[in-house]
Amino acid sequence: MSSPISRSLLLRSALASAALGAASFAAEGQPGHAHHPAATATPGPCEAFIEGQPGKRFSTQEIRVSSRCDLFTVHLVHTGRKPWQQAGHNWVLARSADIDAVIASGMQAGPDRAWVPRGDARVIAATQMLSGGEHASVSFPVARLKAGEQYTYYCSFPTHAEPMRGQLVLVDAAVPAGPSLAAAQNR
Numbered sequence: 677m678s679s680p681i682s683r684s685l686l687l688r689s690a691l692a693s694a695a696l697g698a699a700s701f702a703a704e705g706q707p708g709h710a711h712h713p714a715a716t717a718t719p720g721p722c723e724a725f726i727e728g729q730p731g732k733r734f735s736t737q738e739i740r741v742s743s744r745c746d747l748f749t750v751h752l753v754h755t756g757r758k759p760w761q762q763a764g765h766n767w768v769l770a771r772s773a774d775i776d777a778v779i780a781s782g783m784q785a786g787p788d789r790a791w792v793p794r795g796d797a798r799v800i801a802a803t804q805m806l807s808g809g810e811h812a813s814v815s816f817p818v819a820r821l822k823a824g825e826q827y828t829y830y831c832s833f834p835t836h837a838e839p840m841r842g843q844l845v846l847v848d849a850a851v852p853a854g855p856s857l858a859a860a861q862n863r
């Protein structure tokens with residue numbers, strides 16, 4: 677007899693394996709891992725680092741996304757200690773206008789789906805649900821965001837969605853010039 681919890685763990689293991697390649701920023705900064713950006717590194721122009729903290733808190737309440745990015749990546753780390761079944765954190769993005777309905781659908785989806793409705797077009801991006809000490813990244817095409825629209829990110833763990841949320845804002849700011857952009861401008 678397969679319990680919901682064990683199936684959920686299997687699903688999470690598969691997701692965690694898939695995310696390992698992209699989610700190595702919390703590699704403690706060992707000298708041998710210098711090619712991995714450390715958690716304290718300055719984020720690139722098309723990514724953001726955010727902590728899910730004890731006490732149902734995100735470390736930041738606003739993420740600004742340049743419309744000049746093709747893809748935007750959010751790196752989430754759960755800085756607490758509890759397993760996800762007790763106090764998980766994830767990062768879910770939707771239009772602010774959809775957020776209540778998405779949260780309600782997520783509660784119906786239940787723990788097997790990390791309280792995120794599967795295959796729901798209103799969910800623009802979502803990491804998997806993390807336990808303390810875990811990290812994950814998710815990327816989404818910036819073309820999915822519309823100028824003038826309001827976007828909200830939140831944690832879908834029950835009772836976390838209200839305190840753990842923030843605004844994601846599409847801005848027309850230039851991506852700070854890196855070597856590749858500077859080279860393109862010189863053509």
Ligand code: ZN
Binds near residue numbers: 763764766831833840
């Ligand atoms: Zn949470």
